[in-house]
Amino acid sequence: MALIKCSECGKEISDTVxxxxxCGCPLGKVIFNTGNSWIGVFGKYIITDESGNVLAKLKENQQFEMNIVEDTTFYVQCNTSIRRNKVKVCVPAGEINKFLVKLGFLGIVTVVSKID
Ligand SMILES: [Zn+2]
Structure with missing residues (x-):
């Protein structure tokens, strides 16, 4: 748990709320779910922030979630895909944003899709 500043009123709040x-301002949340996507023994989905800091390394059927106070950009990449594309995901604050992360056709590219 960490203390963060509310983007509306500026007061300190817990990042778990x-x-x-x-002031009741919704913080927003991002959830990346790798679901049942087979990525092999050495496969990991790597989630980084805009500065390149690694936030999570996920195997299949794992979840990463984080509260956000402002619009935030994430990058998702699979370390075993043939074309190691980084998928840029722009997440708006103030709502709950769920994403499914998987490998696309023949494990060639990483695909991130929003789910409701
Ligand atoms: Zn506030």
Whole structure:
């Protein structure tokens, strides 16, 4: 747990809450789910932030979730895909955003799709 600043009122709040306890502003959340996507023994989906910091390394059927206070950009890449494309995911604050991460056709590319 960490303390973050609410983007609306500027007061400090816990990053584990879903909305600001002072003003009620929804923080927003991002959830990356790797589901049942077979990526092999050495495969990992790597989620990084805009500065290239690694936030999570996920095998299949794993989940990474993070609260966000402002619109945030993430990058998702599979370390075993043939074309190691980085998928850029722009996540708006103020809502819950769920994404399914998997390998595309023949394991060639990483695919990230939004789910409701
Ligand atoms: Zn607030």
């Amino acid at each position: 879903e909305s600001c306890v002072h």
